[in-house]
Amino acid sequence: xYEIRIHSRGGQGGVTAARMMASAAVKDGKFxxxxxxxxxxxxxxxIVSFVRIDDTPVRIYSQITRPDMVVVLDPTVMETVxxxxxxxxxxxVFVNTHESLTFPPEFKAYCADITGIALAKNMxxxxxxxxxxxxxxxxxxxxxxxxxxxxxxxQETFSDVRNVxxxxxxxxxxxx
Amino acid sequence: xxxxxVMGTGNKAVAAAVKxxxxxVVAAYPITPQTEIIESIAEYVEAGEMDARYIPVESExxxxxxxxxxxxxxxxxxxxxxSHGLLYMHEMLHWAAGARLPIVMGQVNRTIAPGWNTxxxxxxxxxxxxxxxxxVYVSTVQEAYDAALMAFRIAEDNRALLPxxxxxxxxxxxxxxxxYEMTEPGDFIPPISLPHAIDMDDPHGYGAMSPSNVxxxxxxxxxxxxxxxxxxxxxxxxxxxxxxxxxxxPVEEYLCDDAGVIIVAMGTLGxxxxxxxxxLRKEGVKAGVMRIRWLRPFPLDMKIQGRExxxxxxxxxxxxxxxxxxxxxxxxxxxxxxxxxxGLGGQEVTYxxxxxxxxxRKIGTEYWFGIAEEEQ
Amino acid sequence: MTEIPKEEMLLKCPSTCAGCGSLLxxxxxxxxxxxxxxxxxxxxxxxxxxxxxxxMLHTIPVYNIAFAAAAACASGMSEAFRAKGKKxxxxxxxxxxxxxxxxxxxxxxxxxxxxxxxxICYDNExxxxxGMQRSGATPLGAITTTTPxxxxxxxxxxxxxxxxxxxPYQATACASYPADLYNKVKKAISIPGPKFIHILxxxxxxxKTPSEKTVEVGKLAVKSGIWVLWEKEYDxxxxxxxxxxxxxxxVPVTDYLSMxxxxxxxxxxxxxxxxxxxxKNLRKMEAEVKISEGAL
Numbered sequence: 016x017y018e019i020r021i022h023s024r025g026g027q028g029g030v031t032a033a034r035m036m037a038s039a040a041v042k043d044g045k046f047x048x049x050x051x052x053x054x055x056x057x058x059x060x061x062i063v064s065f066v067r068i069d070d071t072p073v074r075i076y077s078q079i080t081r082p083d084m085v086v087v088l089d090p091t092v093m094e095t096v097x098x099x100x101x102x103x104x105x106x107x108v109f110v111n112t113h114e115s116l117t118f119p120p121e122f123k124a125y126c127a128d129i130t131g132i133a134l135a136k137n138m139x140x141x142x143x144x145x146x147x148x149x150x151x152x153x154x155x156x157x158x159x160x161x162x163x164x165x166x167x168x169x170q171e172t173f174s175d176v177r178n179v180x181x182x183x184x185x186x187x188x189x190x191x
Numbered sequence: 192x193x194x195x196x197v198m199g200t201g202n203k204a205v206a207a208a209v210k211x212x213x214x215x216v217v218a219a220y221p222i223t224p225q226t227e228i229i230e231s232i233a234e235y236v237e238a239g240e241m242d243a244r245y246i247p248v249e250s251e252x253x254x255x256x257x258x259x260x261x262x263x264x265x266x267x268x269x270x271x272x273x274s275h276g277l278l279y280m281h282e283m284l285h286w287a288a289g290a291r292l293p294i295v296m297g298q299v300n301r302t303i304a305p306g307w308n309t310x311x312x313x314x315x316x317x318x319x320x321x322x323x324x325x326x327v328y329v330s331t332v333q334e335a336y337d338a339a340l341m342a343f344r345i346a347e348d349n350r351a352l353l354p355x356x357x358x359x360x361x362x363x364x365x366x367x368x369x370x371y372e373m374t375e376p377g378d379f380i381p382p383i384s385l386p387h388a389i390d391m392d393d394p395h396g397y398g399a400m401s402p403s404n405v406x407x408x409x410x411x412x413x414x415x416x417x418x419x420x421x422x423x424x425x426x427x428x429x430x431x432x433x434x435x436x437x438x439x440x441p442v443e444e445y446l447c448d449d450a451g452v453i454i455v456a457m458g459t460l461g462x463x464x465x466x467x468x469x470x471l472r473k474e475g476v477k478a479g480v481m482r483i484r485w486l487r488p489f490p491l492d493m494k495i496q497g498r499e500x501x502x503x504x505x506x507x508x509x510x511x512x513x514x515x516x517x518x519x520x521x522x523x524x525x526x527x528x529x530x531x532x533x534g535l536g537g538q539e540v541t542y543x544x545x546x547x548x549x550x551x552r553k554i555g556t557e558y559w560f561g562i563a564e565e566e567q
Numbered sequence: 568m569t570e571i572p573k574e575e576m577l578l579k580c581p582s583t584c585a586g587c588g589s590l591l592x593x594x595x596x597x598x599x600x601x602x603x604x605x606x607x608x609x610x611x612x613x614x615x616x617x618x619x620x621x622x623m624l625h626t627i628p629v630y631n632i633a634f635a636a637a638a639a640c641a642s643g644m645s646e647a648f649r650a651k652g653k654k655x656x657x658x659x660x661x662x663x664x665x666x667x668x669x670x671x672x673x674x675x676x677x678x679x680x681x682x683x684x685x686x687i688c689y690d691n692e693x694x695x696x697x698g699m700q701r702s703g704a705t706p707l708g709a710i711t712t713t714t715p716x717x718x719x720x721x722x723x724x725x726x727x728x729x730x731x732x733x734x735p736y737q738a739t740a741c742a743s744y745p746a747d748l749y750n751k752v753k754k755a756i757s758i759p760g761p762k763f764i765h766i767l768x769x770x771x772x773x774x775k776t777p778s779e780k781t782v783e784v785g786k787l788a789v790k791s792g793i794w795v796l797w798e799k800e801y802d803x804x805x806x807x808x809x810x811x812x813x814x815x816x817x818v819p820v821t822d823y824l825s826m827x828x829x830x831x832x833x834x835x836x837x838x839x840x841x842x843x844x845x846x847k848n849l850r851k852m853e854a855e856v857k858i859s860e861g862a863l
Contacts, residue, residue, distance in 0.1 A: 215647060215650045215651075216643060216646050216647050216650065218639075218642070218643055218646075243650075244646040244647070244649070244650050246642055246643065246646055246680065246682075247680065248639060248642070248676055248680075249672060249673070249675070249676030249679070250672060250673070250676070252635060252636065252639070252673070253636070253638075253639035253642070253672075253673045253676055253677075254639075256632065256633070256636040256639035256640045256643065256673065257639045257640065257642045257643030257646070258643055259632065259636075259640060259643065260607070260630070260632070260639065260640035260641060260642065260643030260644035260645075260647070261643035261644060261646055261647035262643075262647075263630055263643075263644060263647075264644055264647040264648060264651070265647075266647045266650065266651065268643070268647075282633050282635075282636075283633060283636065286632070286633055286636075389605060389628045389630070389644075390628075391602070391603055391605075391627075391628065391655060394625070394626060394627050394628045395623075395628060396617060396618075396620070396623040396625065396628070396629045396631070397628070397629065397630045397631060398630065398631035398632070399614070399617050399618065399619070399620050399623060399629070399631055400614070400615060400617075400618070400619045400620060401619070401620040402619055402620065405620055405621075
């Protein structure tokens with residue numbers, strides 16, 4: 016079982032990102048679930064979503080407390096939320112940022128400027144840059160699912176080709 | 192991905208199954224966390240993908256009543272609700288069952304105010320268990336889809352002619368996304384043929400005053416229908432397995448054959464309990480799971496002799512105890528059980544917690560998860 | 568002259584109180600509606616007077632439903648019939664409690680959704696079936712079992728609440744004027760969409776009048792102007808012939824009040840107040856007619 020926790024803000028597409036990740040994993044022949052944690056969240060409030068990927072059907076509905084991976088779509092969330100909470104030793108933290116951040120050495124940290132990619136492609140929804148499709152490319156690069164399945168998952172959700180292009184750009188930008 | 196799998200929520204899966212079942216009338220009122228079901232159906236109807244009349248009623252009481260009015264003419268109907276919406280329907284739930292109308296309802300289990308809380312709990316549906324409805328509780332998106340398809344066939348079977356409530360846990364299942372197969376039912380659901388449909392050439396009065404002896408007989412007829420529904424349900428689930436390869440039973444058993452202790456639960460807790468059983472087995476505890484799917488009609492053939500039960504109730508009957516534990520004890524007086532109350536108001540309950548319920552079980556006691564020992 | 572069919576849709580065994588205004592009205596409603604009609608009846612006198620299973624008074628299908636639920640039931644039924652391509656009339660026959668009070672939410676919802684059925688409220692101005700408790704439709708001064716000294720609040724203006732939904736057809740009627748009622752039902756069922764008819768239905772035991780005076784008391788209601796017969800198609804308001812005549816020279820409202828035991832505690836001051844309310848309403852109706860004719 017591989018467990019991913021996604022940190023974002025309401026309206027940034029974190030839930031859709033979770034669904035596309037799970038969908039991509041299923042296309043790879045795995046079993047997966049995606050779910051948001053529902054609080055009284057509103058647009059702009061910090062939220063978390065969960066993805067579970069396994070070789071057998073996922074039977075767990077409770078929240079992820081010991082993730083294998085943490086994805087931070089909006090780095091400003093880190094000002095109020097400890098995104099590393101419960102992250103397993105050796106786990107991956109991926110942050111959307113153009114800055115270079117340092118994390119404790121027991122984690123594998125990766126950064127990429129997802130927002131920059133969205134801005135470069137002029138991808139906006141309701142005035143905010145679209146982050147959830149480029150991040151799929153980054154996840155593919157980190158080996159969560161195949162690049163091909165990631166792109167298919169994007170295509171079944173969004174028809175605009177820029178989404179897949181953004182995923183390609185993010186795939187290339189993440190340095191292993 | 193197997194190319195027939197789609198990713199979707201429990202809500203979307205129920206809506207998709209309803210589309211496949213082709214009801215003539217859908218009357219509904221939105222309530223969190225059910226809303227996505229009826230939004231999806233309204234969208235199907237607007238887009239012409241579903242040839243149904245969608246009645247956007249002004250309340251749940253009217254939703255159930257409009258379903259009754261439509262069903263009385265002999266057409267297939269559907270509605271969906273949750274929590275307070277279900278409670279607001281209460282009077283008409285009795286009416287629907289008493290009028291022997293095969294209405295199918297998607298019911299998303301949510302707790303009841305005050306205070307406001309939209310998370311999972313089974314108290315809403317369990318407080319309606321005496322209305323005459325058949326009640327099934329599901330635990331995965333695929334099961335929600337399959338149960339919705341089967342519900343129409345079961346409800347409309349002339350041996351049953353009782354409404355069916357498909358229960359799924361609010362958010363935990365209604366909003367989780369899982370891959371599922373959107374099976375085309377083909378002729379699995381036969382055309383509806385209501386024997387007492389309104390017929391202008393053979394006019395009858397419906398629901399007029401009935402004297403005590405007749406009324407008593409009507410009530411016994413409802414009970415006979417509930418009993419007959421046991422057969423209808425098994426036949427339907429058998430036929431479903433034969434056609435589509437997915438097998439269900441009124442009580443789903445997991446590792447029960449040699450189990451010394453059995454976790455009994457409904458809905459998503461019953462599925463997550465399987466993970467707890469796996470953990471316990473690794474510790475040398477012969478644990479199994481019985482997930483009650485059909486609560487009405489109540490299962491009478493649970494194989495619990497000689498086993499200890501850990502019954503988890505995501506509900507409570509105040510001044511009495513957990514409803515599921517109470518019902519099991521009433522029907523199986525010899526049952527030895529530890530009664531756990533957990534998950535009310537969406538309280539987080541993990542497979543680790545469930546395993547711990549088993550490890551620390553005290554037969555004959557009731558334990559409220561998360562409440563201090565001295566207060567129990 | 569209106570030709571009213573001879574054929575009776577009700578059998579000769581109603582278990583009504585003698586002189587029941589609601590049954591008199593229903594007799595003509597069904598003659599107008601014809602055989603392709605389903606009656607939807609919420610809890611009210613008419614859920615009792617139809618007989619005890621397995622016998623029934625009506626020769627057309629009757630669907631009984633819970634008190635608050637008539638308009639919602641008719642909505643579902645009408646939608647199902649239309650979906651099947653059937654023109655069957657769906658007619659709700661409900662009392663004032665089931666309409667103006669407990670049933671108002673479902674009714675308002677159905678009218679707003681433009682459901683295709685005719686809702687008829689027979690108004691006996693109290694909860695008749697439970698033995699005359701006050702309802703929102705009980706008029707000022709009337710004694711009921713829960714207003715033993717006479718109601719101190721005016722009758723709820725149900726018609727203006729319904730008017731707010733801007734219906735293709737809305738009318739008032741009275742059991743004492745069967746031809747007027749017959750024609751209004753005929754017209755209503757010829758129009759698609761939501762229709763509403765509000766019938767004053769004298770109730771001898773409730774109003775404390777002799778059983779043989781039902782027609783007379785209903786006529787006095789119209790002649791005094793306390794009950795006005797009219798019809799409305801969207802904004803177009805027409806005063807019906809009996810009221811047009813009455814409004815020229817209405818009889819004193821005390822003629823109407825004094826023949827009913829339920830008004831026996833109305834003193835001169837209250838009678839004057841009721842008369843003033845009647846006069847004011849008639850002036851309002853006249854003005855509304857002028858507005859509707861474009862004369863104001």
